Amino acid sequence: MVANMERRSLKAADPLVQMQSVSFGYSKQTLLYDVSVQIRSGEMVGLLGPNGSGKTTLLRLLSGAIHPRQGQVLLLGKTLRQWGRRATAQRVAVVPQEMHMPFAFTVEEMVQLGRTPFVPAFFGTRGSQDEKAVQEAMEIAGVSAFAKRSFNELSGGERQRVTIAMALAQEPALLLLDEPTAHLDIKYQIETLALAQRLNRERGVTIIAALHDLNLAARYFPRLLLFQRGIVADASPAEVLQPELLSRVYGIPIQVGILRGSQHLSILPPVDDAQAVNRKEGSHPLIHVMAGGGSGELLMRALADAQLPFVAGALNVGDSDHALALRLAQEVITEQPFAPISLPALTRVQQSLEHVRVLLICPTAIGPGNLILLQEAYAVAQRGVSVLLLQGTIDGTACTPPETGNLQRTSQSDFSARDYTGGQGAMLLEKIISAGGQEVSSVVEALELVKSVITA
Numbered sequence: 001m002v003a004n005m006e007r008r009s010l011k012a013a014d015p016l017v018q019m020q021s022v023s024f025g026y027s028k029q030t031l032l033y034d035v036s037v038q039i040r041s042g043e044m045v046g047l048l049g050p051n052g053s054g055k056t057t058l059l060r061l062l063s064g065a066i067h068p069r070q071g072q073v074l075l076l077g078k079t080l081r082q083w084g085r086r087a088t089a090q091r092v093a094v095v096p097q098e099m100h101m102p103f104a105f106t107v108e109e110m111v112q113l114g115r116t117p118f119v120p121a122f123f124g125t126r127g128s129q130d131e132k133a134v135q136e137a138m139e140i141a142g143v144s145a146f147a148k149r150s151f152n153e154l155s156g157g158e159r160q161r162v163t164i165a166m167a168l169a170q171e172p173a174l175l176l177l178d179e180p181t182a183h184l185d186i187k188y189q190i191e192t193l194a195l196a197q198r199l200n201r202e203r204g205v206t207i208i209a210a211l212h213d214l215n216l217a218a219r220y221f222p223r224l225l226l227f228q229r230g231i232v233a234d235a236s237p238a239e240v241l242q243p244e245l246l247s248r249v250y251g252i253p254i255q256v257g258i259l260r261g262s263q264h265l266s267i268l269p270p271v272d273d274a275q276a277v278n279r280k281e282g283s284h285p286l287i288h289v290m291a292g293g294g295s296g297e298l299l300m301r302a303l304a305d306a307q308l309p310f311v312a313g314a315l316n317v318g319d320s321d322h323a324l325a326l327r328l329a330q331e332v333i334t335e336q337p338f339a340p341i342s343l344p345a346l347t348r349v350q351q352s353l354e355h356v357r358v359l360l361i362c363p364t365a366i367g368p369g370n371l372i373l374l375q376e377a378y379a380v381a382q383r384g385v386s387v388l389l390l391q392g393t394i395d396g397t398a399c400t401p402p403e404t405g406n407l408q409r410t411s412q413s414d415f416s417a418r419d420y421t422g423g424q425g426a427m428l429l430e431k432i433i434s435a436g437g438q439e440v441s442s443v444v445e446a447l448e449l450v451k452s453v454i455t456a
């Protein structure tokens with residue numbers, strides 16, 4: 001009721017819920033970094049991402065169960081802290097991955113629990129409005145027939161519908177579903193998502209669901225957020241479910257096709273997984289890009305436009321170059337947010353550098369955390385591999401677009417200006433040059449040199 005009235009007063013363009021530069025971590029380590037997203041009333045959004053990518057955490061932030069370390073979550077323009085728990089629960093309902101009841105509640109009693117945010121505190125009793133909402137929720141979710149049965153005796157699919165009924169009894173404006181189809185057979189998976197779709201279409205409930213099944217996500221959700229500790233892609237299924245992007249984010253080769261006679265996408269592992277992996281290994285990119293802080297943006301776009309496959313990294317989660325590399329690079333070597341390059345990431349960089357013919361170093365800031373990459377670059381230059389150093393400042397003007405020309409040559413002073421290691425970084429860059437590394441002053445020049453090296 002509350003939610004219905006507020007929903008009607010919302011203008012179509014107003015976001016129902018928004019995350020503004022949200023960062024969060026359970027421990028010192030940051031799990032989600034700088035996440036910003038807006039969801040309008042009436043949207044149905046699927047949240048995709050590998051295990052441990054932070055989908056549940058994102059839903060918990062949206063429900064107010066946990067609070068951001070930085071940034072804020074707004075519901076109808078007010079932070080969840082400003083709303084408070086009770087008022088938030090009158091507007092946002094969560095269907096968790098699994099619900100275990102230690103007591104033998106009947107289905108009806110369970111669904112009545114959904115009305116808790118509306119029952120006055122301190123011995124308040126439920127009124128006729130609450131009873132109506134409970135009966136209606138059971139009806140919509142298709143659980144009225146077993147209202148008097150014990151929740152714990154139900155099948156997985158039936159339980160799932162009861163937990164959805166519980167959430168519906170809250171009459172939420174926003175329904176958060178955490179892997180609503182986990183543990184369900186295909187019939188119940190489809191029934192559950194069809195129910196979510198009906199709620200969305202007929203009752204205007206805004207739905208955000210974390211999902212693992214990419215095919216079902218494509219079938220039921222007009223907007224998908226691909227998530228890996230931050231939002232990697234946010235668009236329609238056809239735009240988000242790109243084989244290269246999915247393969248990079250999930251770390252296995254993935255094919256996307258269109259089912260014959262159907263408008264829906266079909267996501268499959270390749271026919272012969274082993275063959276695909278071998279093919280991928282056999283065609284390791286010949287180009288490696290070291291970047292960070294946006295310094296690699298124009299170069300990576302130019303390489304992708306020229307259809308030149310490359311490895312990027314190591315890059316920290318949350319770095320804008322990392323998000324872009326996930327879209328454009330064949331392989332991305334990922335490091336924790338803000339963390340120095342770890343041994344596993346360094347090993348992957350070393351493995352990549354063994355195969356490449358060109359290493360491109362973008363004009364990123366050099367700190368104690370990434371200095372080790374320059375040491376690797378120096379070793380590569382000493383082996384006679386072509387190393388190109390893109391010149392530029394680190395204020396976003398680096399690597400000017402191919403059409404518009406050159407960077408200013410600043411050389412030594414440029415190196416020092418972005419060196420935060422007390423001179424070690426600048427010295428390594430100088431050593432790379434003396435070992436044969438070549439400075440380039442534009443993306444155009446870099447691309448020409450790359451092409452000449454890899455076709456030689």
Ligand SMILES: Nc1ncnc2c1ncn2[C@@H]1O[C@H](COP(=O)(O)OP(=O)(O)OP(=O)(O)O)[C@@H](O)[C@H]1O
Nearest residue numbers: 026027031049050051052053054055056057058210
């Ligand atoms: N309460 C917690 N305390 C500490 N770490 C946690 C907690 N909850 C989750 N994590 C960790 O945070 C990371 C992200 O977990 P989260 O459950 O958000 O991911 P997910 O994308 O939903 O994963 P899955 O698809 O496997 O459900 C994981 O590494 C997880 O172990």
